[in-house]
Amino acid sequence: MDADITLRVDGETRRLTVDTRTSLLDALRERLGNPSPKKGCDHGQCGACTILLDGQRALSCLALAVAYDGAEITTADGLARDGELHPVQRAFLERDAFQCGYCTPGQICSAVGVIDEFEKGWPSHVTEDLTGEPEITHDEVAERMSGNLCRCAAYVNITPAVQEAAGA
Amino acid sequence: MTDLLEPRAIGQGLVRRDGELKVRGTATYAVETPVENPAYCHPVQATVARGRVTAMDTAAATALDGVLAVLTPFDAERLASTEDAEYAVLQSDEVAFRGQLIGVVIAETSEVARQAADSVRVTYDEQEHDAELAVDHPGLYKPEKVNAGHETDTAEGDVAAAMATPQRDGGVTLERTYSTAMYHNNPLEPHATTALWDADAQFLTLWDSTQGVHPDRAAVCEVFGLEQEQVRVVCPYVGGGFGSKGTPHANVMLAVMAARALPGRPVKLALTRQQMFFLAGYRTPTIQQMQLAADRRGRLQAIAIDVVEQTSRIKEFAEQTGVPARMMYASPNRRSTHRLAALDVPVPSWMRAPGECPGMFGPEVAMDELAEELGLDPVELRVRNEPEVDPETGKPWSSRNLVRCLREGAERFGWAERPRGRREGDWLVGYGVASSVYPTMRQATSTANLRYADGRYVAEIGAADLGTGAWTILPQITADALGVDVGDVDVRIGDTQYPTASVAGGSSGTNTWGSALVVAARAFRDKFGGSPDDGDEISGDVDQAAKDDAHAPYAFGAQFVEARVNADTGEIRVPRLLGVFGVGRVINPRTARSQLIGGMTMGLSMALHENSVWDPRIGQVANHDLAEYHITVNADVGEIEAVWLDEHDPYVNAMGSKGIGEIGITGTAAAVVNAVHAATGVRVRDLPVTLDKVLPGLP
Numbered sequence: 001m002d003a004d005i006t007l008r009v010d011g012e013t014r015r016l017t018v019d020t021r022t023s024l025l026d027a028l029r030e031r032l033g034n035p036s037p038k039k040g041c042d043h044g045q046c047g048a049c050t051i052l053l054d055g056q057r058a059l060s061c062l063a064l065a066v067a068y069d070g071a072e073i074t075t076a077d078g079l080a081r082d083g084e085l086h087p088v089q090r091a092f093l094e095r096d097a098f099q100c101g102y103c104t105p106g107q108i109c110s111a112v113g114v115i116d117e118f119e120k121g122w123p124s125h126v127t128e129d130l131t132g133e134p135e136i137t138h139d140e141v142a143e144r145m146s147g148n149l150c151r152c153a154a155y156v157n158i159t160p161a162v163q164e165a166a167g168a
Numbered sequence: 169m170t171d172l173l174e175p176r177a178i179g180q181g182l183v184r185r186d187g188e189l190k191v192r193g194t195a196t197y198a199v200e201t202p203v204e205n206p207a208y209c210h211p212v213q214a215t216v217a218r219g220r221v222t223a224m225d226t227a228a229a230t231a232l233d234g235v236l237a238v239l240t241p242f243d244a245e246r247l248a249s250t251e252d253a254e255y256a257v258l259q260s261d262e263v264a265f266r267g268q269l270i271g272v273v274i275a276e277t278s279e280v281a282r283q284a285a286d287s288v289r290v291t292y293d294e295q296e297h298d299a300e301l302a303v304d305h306p307g308l309y310k311p312e313k314v315n316a317g318h319e320t321d322t323a324e325g326d327v328a329a330a331m332a333t334p335q336r337d338g339g340v341t342l343e344r345t346y347s348t349a350m351y352h353n354n355p356l357e358p359h360a361t362t363a364l365w366d367a368d369a370q371f372l373t374l375w376d377s378t379q380g381v382h383p384d385r386a387a388v389c390e391v392f393g394l395e396q397e398q399v400r401v402v403c404p405y406v407g408g409g410f411g412s413k414g415t416p417h418a419n420v421m422l423a424v425m426a427a428r429a430l431p432g433r434p435v436k437l438a439l440t441r442q443q444m445f446f447l448a449g450y451r452t453p454t455i456q457q458m459q460l461a462a463d464r465r466g467r468l469q470a471i472a473i474d475v476v477e478q479t480s481r482i483k484e485f486a487e488q489t490g491v492p493a494r495m496m497y498a499s500p501n502r503r504s505t506h507r508l509a510a511l512d513v514p515v516p517s518w519m520r521a522p523g524e525c526p527g528m529f530g531p532e533v534a535m536d537e538l539a540e541e542l543g544l545d546p547v548e549l550r551v552r553n554e555p556e557v558d559p560e561t562g563k564p565w566s567s568r569n570l571v572r573c574l575r576e577g578a579e580r581f582g583w584a585e586r587p588r589g590r591r592e593g594d595w596l597v598g599y600g601v602a603s604s605v606y607p608t609m610r611q612a613t614s615t616a617n618l619r620y621a622d623g624r625y626v627a628e629i630g631a632a633d634l635g636t637g638a639w640t641i642l643p644q645i646t647a648d649a650l651g652v653d654v655g656d657v658d659v660r661i662g663d664t665q666y667p668t669a670s671v672a673g674g675s676s677g678t679n680t681w682g683s684a685l686v687v688a689a690r691a692f693r694d695k696f697g698g699s700p701d702d703g704d705e706i707s708g709d710v711d712q713a714a715k716d717d718a719h720a721p722y723a724f725g726a727q728f729v730e731a732r733v734n735a736d737t738g739e740i741r742v743p744r745l746l747g748v749f750g751v752g753r754v755i756n757p758r759t760a761r762s763q764l765i766g767g768m769t770m771g772l773s774m775a776l777h778e779n780s781v782w783d784p785r786i787g788q789v790a791n792h793d794l795a796e797y798h799i800t801v802n803a804d805v806g807e808i809e810a811v812w813l814d815e816h817d818p819y820v821n822a823m824g825s826k827g828i829g830e831i832g833i834t835g836t837a838a839a840v841v842n843a844v845h846a847a848t849g850v851r852v853r854d855l856p857v858t859l860d861k862v863l864p865g866l867p
């Protein structure tokens with residue numbers, strides 16, 4: 001069964017027809033030709049498909065597109081504005097926080113989400129003091145970024161890149 | 169001796185040229201190639217481990233709206249060559265392993281293709297299978313050669329005699345069995361292909377995720393009986409491979425077959441993560457029976473490794489696990505053997521540092537056990553067994569700085585103050601060390617074309633960048649060979665329209681392609697001087713580059729690990745990992761460090777997490793996805809640092825560089841095991857080191 005939906009993707013309004021089984025990830029990649037969110041597992045196990053969905057990081061492979069009619073989506077490509085890279089993207093370049101680049105757009109969207117979660121004071125599994133403001137420490141960032149696998153294993157560059165971009 | 173380049177761009181940590189595309193996600197990988205009106209493929213896989221397909225009912229599949237074609241062994245085109253049984257997709261009704269490709273559906277959308285593939289009803293004549301590796305498997309045989317052309321067995325002196333005698337003078341002997349698990353490469357980008365067959369022009373275009381467009385093309389041409397001129401393979405970016413994209417697998421042939429069934433229509437075939445555990449290669453489990461004999465001062469009198477591992481019944485891959493023990497340390501008596509069991513299992517293949525990665529596990533743990541028996545510092549034990557020349561060939565080393573790596577690492581890591589079973593709160597702390605090694609290889613063929621156009625130097629070579637940095641470092645090499653600013657040089661790679669390049673494998677890419685580029689650049693200067701005209705052009709072959717055969721070229725390294733083991737739960741953490749390497753001249757410190765720490769982290773992953781849990785009853789990996797096949801995640805890594813010596817090697821190539829893509833994963837797992845032993849007294853000899861193996865032995 002097909003359904004017509006509208007998505008706002010990286011600031012543009014896009015109307016499209018999807019199979020009701022189409023994931024948000026496949027809607028972006030296969031229907032809208034946006035390669036920025038990657039497919040690493042299609043099962044919510046790798047983080048490569050991470051996007052910002054109505055401002056929060058989300059796994060687009062676990063979302064059915066038809067359920068997100070009208071949603072506001074930002075991909076890593078959309079984080080760069082007017083040819084200017086986002087501070088997280090610049091930090092990734094500077095720290096060489098990737099090799100093959102396949103996990104990278106997901107890592108970057110996830111990092112942007114993480115920084116926002118810090119700003120909102122959200123705790124994580126490793127936050128000691130649940131009443132205070134969590135600090136952007138190595139362990140906090142590593143914990144929060146652990147849903148994004150990197151098989152090239154750039155982790156020791158990713159964590160400081162996120163900390164740096166967060167101004168920690 | 170080669171004529172070493174004067175490094176100007178070489179040695180600079182330039183940011184990746186493809187970096188901006190990658191941080192935006194706009195670098196297009198194979199399946200993302202924008203094409204007009206693509207169709208989507210979904211494979212059908214065998215659900216028995218051995219037998220024959222007796223019937224495939226595709227009626228429900230073809231009846232679905234949007235299904236364009238269903239191919240089965242009963243109606244698929246006949247291939248020109250079925251010599252390579254892995255590539256002979258849909259050519260017979262025989263099933264040689266569970267998960268083997270037995271069909272493909274092509275449909276208008278990926279959803280319909282998957283649904284249709286699921287609806288194909290298959291009946292089998294199932295046969296008994298044999299899918300369990302054992303050290304005494306009755307079918308063990310001696311392969312003719314092992315991977316990379318190495319001898320299967322080697323022997324020198326008399327190991328048995330040395331094992332029988334050394335006690336007399338206070339020496340020791342050690343006999344141990346070590347094993348490594350089955351591992352899957354699992355590059356983050358699943359194996360994928362976009363394929364277009366133009367029937368009028370009889371021309372095939374493949375956008376394939378591959379570590380070598382030319383080897384990929386050669387395999388496809390062979391299988392389909394096409395001429396090279398009829399096939400173009402394009403692959404500017406590869407989302408990781410670690411060897412699994414070094415040779416094409418059956419999925420590529422299936423994609424081509426699907427494209428040929430639908431002329432004029434581009435088709436896309438991406439394996440799912442789960443399918444990769446059947447179809448994209450893997451590292452065989454290994455069983456390593458080690459013997460060491462040493463005199464009381466720790467000098468080896470014998471070293472032997474007898475390896476048992478598996479291959480598939482339809483295609484042999486013999487991992488050269490015993491190879492590093494042939495050359496690492498001095499010993500008058502030595503032996504190495506490889507025996508294989510050919511099982512009803514998927515086809516094993518290359519995975520990062522085939523041979524050296526598993527083969528630096530058993531021996532490097534055994535050295536630690538030997539040091540313990542002798543009451544010697546394991547660093548010192550290795551130093552005492554430093555061979556003056558390559559024990560295997562008798563040749564002098566092109567450069568060997570293992571001792572410097574060990575000493576420098578010990579110094580930086582605080583080895584002298586190492587804790588032994590020190591308890592810090594709930595945690596037992598210990599340090600471990602192991603050596604690393606990887607041969608410096610150069611492939612026989614690669615050609616670079618160099619042209620001056622519009623004020624820029626443009627080099628073309630069909631090389632691959634799977635995250636290694638080739639896009640960035642090949643211009644650095646070319647610029648120094650030309651004596652120009654690196655900003656004036658473009659190097660184009662990843663397309664068979666460019667001259668032939670060898671596979672990105674064996675850590676040989678930079679050595680091979682870089683040498684071809686240097687030949688081209690020097691010839692260009694000789695012919696056209698310092699102010700060329702627009703359109704001046706020349707090519708260079710790697711076989712014109714100076715090649716030294718008088719020395720044994722290897723990179724060496726030492727890795728140091730701090731392990732912390734929870735005294736109550738057995739949980740194992742590695743807060744610190746340091747690698748010190750002698751890898752010749754480093755071309756780009758920024759990308760080189762990433763390769764080394766990437767290899768080391770994958771080694772940590774092998775030590776603590778990775779394990780394809782094999783179910784021999786049904787013949788498949790039980791944990792065949794990324795939720796269950798654990799790889800190291802961000803929170804698993806603490807400090808990981810890689811440093812390198814200032815090493816001068818005039819024999820390897822004009823860059824003075826050795827390969828760095830694989831050495832990082834060698835020795836890491838042994839260092840972890842040795843550190844866990846130092847912390848707990850428990851010696852784990854079968855990977856991975858998990859808490860259930862440590863817990864019963866905790867103090």
Ligand code: FES
Pocket residue numbers: 038039040041042043044045046047048049050059060061062
């Ligand atoms: S593709 Fe969505 S989590 Fe892996």
Ligand code: FES
Pocket residue numbers: 097098099100101102103104149150151152153154356407408635
């Ligand atoms: S950069 Fe390759 S998977 Fe992360």
